[in-house]
Amino acid sequence: MSKKIFSGVQPTGNLHLGNYLGAIKNFVDLNNDKENECIFCVVDLHAITVKQDKDKLRQNIRETAATFIASGIDPDKSIIFNQSKVHAHSEGSWILSCMSPMGWLNRMTQFKEKAGKDKEKASVGLYIYPVLMASDILLYDTTHVPVGEDQKQHLELTRDIAHKFNKDFNAEDFFKVPEPLINKNFSRIMSLKDGLKKMSKSDPSDLSRINLTDSKDKIINKIKKAKTDSLPIPNEEQKLKDRPEAQNLIGIYSSISNQTLDKTLYEFGGKNFSDLKNQLAEILLNKISPISDEIKKLINNQDYLDKILIEGAAKANEIARKKITEMQKIIGF
Ligand code: AQP
Numbered sequence: 556m557s558k559k560i561f562s563g564v565q566p567t568g569n570l571h572l573g574n575y576l577g578a579i580k581n582f583v584d585l586n587n588d589k590e591n592e593c594i595f596c597v598v599d600l601h602a603i604t605v606k607q608d609k610d611k612l613r614q615n616i617r618e619t620a621a622t623f624i625a626s627g628i629d630p631d632k633s634i635i636f637n638q639s640k641v642h643a644h645s646e647g648s649w650i651l652s653c654m655s656p657m658g659w660l661n662r663m664t665q666f667k668e669k670a671g672k673d674k675e676k677a678s679v680g681l682y683i684y685p686v687l688m689a690s691d692i693l694l695y696d697t698t699h700v701p702v703g704e705d706q707k708q709h710l711e712l713t714r715d716i717a718h719k720f721n722k723d724f725n726a727e728d729f730f731k732v733p734e735p736l737i738n739k740n741f742s743r744i745m746s747l748k749d750g751l752k753k754m755s756k757s758d759p760s761d762l763s764r765i766n767l768t769d770s771k772d773k774i775i776n777k778i779k780k781a782k783t784d785s786l787p788i789p790n791e792e793q794k795l796k797d798r799p800e801a802q803n804l805i806g807i808y809s810s811i812s813n814q815t816l817d818k819t820l821y822e823f824g825g826k827n828f829s830d831l832k833n834q835l836a837e838i839l840l841n842k843i844s845p846i847s848d849e850i851k852k853l854i855n856n857q858d859y860l861d862k863i864l865i866e867g868a869a870k871a872n873e874i875a876r877k878k879i880t881e882m883q884k885i886i887g888f
């Protein structure tokens with residue numbers, strides 16, 4: 556069955572191995588299936604839910620688009636654009652926010668994590684971020700959304716919002732109810748410094764993540780310094796329990812080499828982490844460095860990136876405008 560795919564990445568800099576293995580690598584596989592219609596969005600409206608520097612933001616929008624293309628998304632096959640250029644996303648978000656109960660949003664754990672202790676100072680945008688995400692997805696009659704596991708709750712909210720709109724306005728099947736596409740085994744890549752914390756762009760320690768633009772030396776150094784424990788590598792998955800750092804490194808190795816955990820444990824069981832780290836660094840250099848080189852090349856070709864984004868926005872606008880016009884009719888505008 557042909558799938559309609561939509562997903563987004565925030566242009567907040569430092570795109571990392573977690574973004575790649577949790578999301579972008581799946582985008583590429585979906586792009587490569589000729590049956591699928593794919594839309595990949597640089598979600599710049601989401602990025603401003605926390606303060607951004609305007610010059611950096613502009614640069615990060617291009618860098619995120621460059622990362623999509625450098626990773627293997629073909630702009631002739633998939634639509635690549637930045638969210639702020641298609642106004643239907645904001646309009647849809649407002650309409651959906653008017654029919655989304657506060658109680659649903661109060662349950663969102665990402666807001667709690669990102670707002671931290673000082674909730675009163677967090678932006679309203681950060682609070683209603685999941686409603687904008689619902690608008691992004693629903694405008695395109697999306698059937699499948701490839702995301703990392705951290706976005707699962709937001710996707711469930713999107714599904715609830717779609718059902719509620721269809722029911723409230725007696726508009727059966729107006730919004731398609733999308734399915735998440737989450738890679739079961741390796742959906743959450745953790746920090747290289749703390750196996751209990753998600754690898755994240757905003758972690759103050761650069762050693763906690765492999766950035767997709769890191770040099771070869773940096774990748775080797777970060778893997779060398781990655782936290783491990785003092786036990787040897789086990790040979791069964793069950794014995795990884797309560798060993799978050801070991802689990803993370805084994806998971807990263809398996810994911811980047813497209814193999815099962817079992818296969819990796821069979822390969823490294825009984826060995827020391829230095830063996831795994833040497834091999835992991837080598838495979839990361841093989842897979843990440845070509846992407847990194849391509850990102851750097853594309854970044855120097857701003858006109859090309861801008862052209863892709865403008866053309867992508869025109870195509871996305873055509874689809875989204877139709878849906879928002881129908882939505883307006885349904886609600887009585
Ligand atoms: N550590 C991760 N493991 C697996 N998947 C991940 N994703 C992010 N971190 C991991 C997935 O990457 C996609 C794009 O994410 P995003 O840029 O929109 O925002 P995010 O999830 O907020 O990313 P970060 O790195 O955690 O940013 P900060 O530090 O700003 O909060 C999504 O599909 C996400 O699931």
